[in-house]
Amino acid sequence: MTTVSTVIPTYNRASTLARALHSVYAQTVMPEEVIVIDDGSTDATEDVVALFPDVVFIRLTQNCGAAHARNQGIRAASGELVAFLDSDDVWAINKLEVQLSAFHSFPDLALLCTGITIGRQSGTFSYCGKSAHRPQGQWTFADFQTYPFSPSTWLASRTQLIKCGLFDESMDNCEDLDLLARINRIGTIAMIAPPLTTKYNLPDSLDANLDKRSRSLDRLFEKHRETWLLTPDSGVMAFLTLASRHFSAGNIKQGRLALKQALQLKPFSVKVWSRIALSAIFGAHYQRIQKIVRGSH
Numbered sequence: 083m084t085t086v087s088t089v090i091p092t093y094n095r096a097s098t099l100a101r102a103l104h105s106v107y108a109q110t111v112m113p114e115e116v117i118v119i120d121d122g123s124t125d126a127t128e129d130v131v132a133l134f135p136d137v138v139f140i141r142l143t144q145n146c147g148a149a150h151a152r153n154q155g156i157r158a159a160s161g162e163l164v165a166f167l168d169s170d171d172v173w174a175i176n177k178l179e180v181q182l183s184a185f186h187s188f189p190d191l192a193l194l195c196t197g198i199t200i201g202r203q204s205g206t207f208s209y210c211g212k213s214a215h216r217p218q219g220q221w222t223f224a225d226f227q228t229y230p231f232s233p234s235t236w237l238a239s240r241t242q243l244i245k246c247g248l249f250d251e252s253m254d255n256c257e258d259l260d261l262l263a264r265i266n267r268i269g270t271i272a273m274i275a276p277p278l279t280t281k282y283n284l285p286d287s288l289d290a291n292l293d294k295r296s297r298s299l300d301r302l303f304e305k306h307r308e309t310w311l312l313t314p315d316s317g318v319m320a321f322l323t324l325a326s327r328h329f330s331a332g333n334i335k336q337g338r339l340a341l342k343q344a345l346q347l348k349p350f351s352v353k354v355w356s357r358i359a360l361s362a363i364f365g366a367h368y369q370r371i372q373k374i375v376r377g378s379h
Contacts, residue, residue, distance in 0.1 A: 159240055
């Protein structure tokens with residue numbers, strides 16, 4: 083019988099960790115072990131974990147980031163498969179049961195994702211997911227940037243995770259996209275459609291930190307330029323979105339750097355050159371002008 087370890091990295095999420103853990107302990111098929119890695123929290127995280135005496139608790143003395151915390155969990159895990167869950171998120175009660183029954187139906191599978199429900203800050207929820215299986219090397223960043231590839235949906239071979247080098251701890255953000263790209267080179271990845279995970283987007287999530295997002299996208303582009311170029315439009319959209327967020331925050335220099343990255347992917351893109359022109363002419367008013375232009379069409 084295949085064994086599963088659940089790995090939950092957490093940092094100052096005492097308010098949501100119990101919800102995440104309850105969703106694990108409510109599973110119709112239980113994992114063999116549940117590992118919580120506290121990445122240097124300063125809140126009541128340890129008190130919350132104490133309510134779940136079966137949890138393997140690893141407390142890190144310094145905050146080193148999600149990649150480091152997940153790697154610590156993978157190294158400590160004894161299961162053949164590893165299921166990740168961010169401490170903001172929750173699983174449907176049959177998540178592991180459905181995923182385990184599907185895992186071995188795909189040949190040489192390294193990682194299996196589920197569909198996902200997104201809980202937005204506005205209070206609305208939306209579904210994202212599909213059933214898909216592609217051979218080694220066939221996924222692109224256009225795929226990896228969609229929500230079903232959130233780590234909270236993953237069930238992955240521990241052997242394959244170790245073989246591809248685990249999460250890159252030098253990355254503050256996008257470490258999941260980087261690992262997916264490396265897994266894609268050595269094994270197969272698949273997804274199933276049922277929405278078996280709920281992801282909550284919180285105001286202080288890592289994606290909300292623009293500086294970390296900028297550095298990580300730069301690093302991701304540096305490491306996987308050839309993969310980006312398979313679907314350059316997806317890379318352009320990532321950098322244009324980042325540029326818009328920087329301009330909205332008043333970070334003019336960083337916004338223009340993001341536009342230059344987009345230009346590297348598609349040097350003759352009219353869309354990118356138009357955004358560069360807007361930023362050169364209007365600077366801090368870039369975002370407002372862009373909205374006006376959109377509204378006129």
